Amino acid sequence: MSIVDMRVAGKPGDYKSNIKPIWCPGCGDYHVLMSFTRAFAELGLPPEQIVVVSGIGCSSRIPAYTNCYGFHGVHGRSLAVAAGLKLSRPDLTVVVASGDGDGYSIGGNHFLHACRRNIDMTYVVMDNRVYGMTKGQPSPTTEPDFDTALSPGGTGLRPFHPLVIALASGANFIARCFSGEPNETASVLVEAIKHPGFSFVEILSPCVTFRPDEVEWKSRVHPAPVAPTNDPGKAARRIMTDDGFNIGILYRGDRKPYQPAIGQPSVDPAELEKEFEL
Numbered sequence: 172m173s174i175v176d177m178r179v180a181g182k183p184g185d186y187k188s189n190i191k192p193i194w195c196p197g198c199g200d201y202h203v204l205m206s207f208t209r210a211f212a213e214l215g216l217p218p219e220q221i222v223v224v225s226g227i228g229c230s231s232r233i234p235a236y237t238n239c240y241g242f243h244g245v246h247g248r249s250l251a252v253a254a255g256l257k258l259s260r261p262d263l264t265v266v267v268a269s270g271d272g273d274g275y276s277i278g279g280n281h282f283l284h285a286c287r288r289n290i291d292m293t294y295v296v297m298d299n300r301v302y303g304m305t306k307g308q309p310s311p312t313t314e315p316d317f318d319t320a321l322s323p324g325g326t327g328l329r330p331f332h333p334l335v336i337a338l339a340s341g342a343n344f345i346a347r348c349f350s351g352e353p354n355e356t357a358s359v360l361v362e363a364i365k366h367p368g369f370s371f372v373e374i375l376s377p378c379v380t381f382r383p384d385e386v387e388w389k390s391r392v393h394p395a396p397v398a399p400t401n402d403p404g405k406a407a408r409r410i411m412t413d414d415g416f417n418i419g420i421l422y423r424g425d426r427k428p429y430q431p432a433i434g435q436p437s438v439d440p441a442e443l444e445k446e447f448e449l
């Protein structure tokens with residue numbers, strides 16, 4: 172994988188809208204936005220060929236800050252919207268943006284089935300291990316001992332492991348990034364978008380307001396020590412045993428992306444309607 176070289180690529184500014192982000196100063200999502208626009212510029216796609224779809228949350232504000240087509244949807248339902256869109260307009264590049272609350276809690280079921288269906292799109296989850304927008308409740312990736320007024324003594328619950336779940340459910344490309352490394356993240360996004368099928372990219376993106384401890388992630392992340400594998404068994408072992416701060420492409424599968432049946436339906440819908448008439 173080559174790191175995006177902005178001296179030769181297009182202009183990331185071409186993909187930014189004129190809306191000023193309202194994230195808290197220092198929020199990791201600013202860098203994620205930067206990575207999106209850098210990746211789009213590197214791919215050289217016209218903005219009107221890209222659709223950024225999201226749910227609800229601080230992270231889900233991202234479509235408004237790009238000048239691509241965008242859909243700021245309903246909490247936890249971004250993948251359902253994106254799947255419908257991609258199936259009806261396969262010519263468009265569909266990138267879905269989510270948070271750990273949006274994507275793994277209320278949207279958890281959609282996550283499983285999106286991986287299983289393997290529709291050609293890219294799913295980016297900005298994981299800050301907390302519900303940022305609604306003021307710091309624990310999410311499915313929050314540590315069990317995260318002790319706040321909203322979760323006194325911690326939840327005591329085992330956190331969700333999104334990468335393992337994605338692999339087991341059939342995602343065709345799996346990567347982990349850190350928001351504080353926008354060039355590396357842009358390079359991974361380029362690869363994810365180019366890879367056929369459902370690509371899942373977890374971006375560790377600190378919530379400086381409700382998780383100031385996450386500023387430390389900068390010193391904890393490190394490049395994955397081995398090249399990506401296309402062997403799900405090997406990938407599972409690596410992902411299950413790494414420290415959660417292994418950055419890079421971890422799995423590149425070769426499953427065929429889902430294609431809807433082409434042509435006329437074999438049953439006339441009018442006949443079906445008749446059959447169900449009361």
Ligand SMILES: Cc1ncc(C[n+]2csc(CCOP(=O)(O)OP(=O)(O)O)c2C)c(N)n1
Binds near residue numbers: 277297
């Ligand atoms: C159906 C529904 N349930 C709950 C909410 C309230 N809500 C809005 S954002 C949010 C949490 C967002 O957390 P996360 O997805 O982790 O994103 P972040 O804000 O941390 O980026 C919740 C629970 C909602 N808008 N709609």
Ligand code: SF4
Binds near residue numbers: 230
């Ligand atoms: S609350 Fe957290 S996630 Fe939301 S904008 Fe502020 S720092 Fe970012």
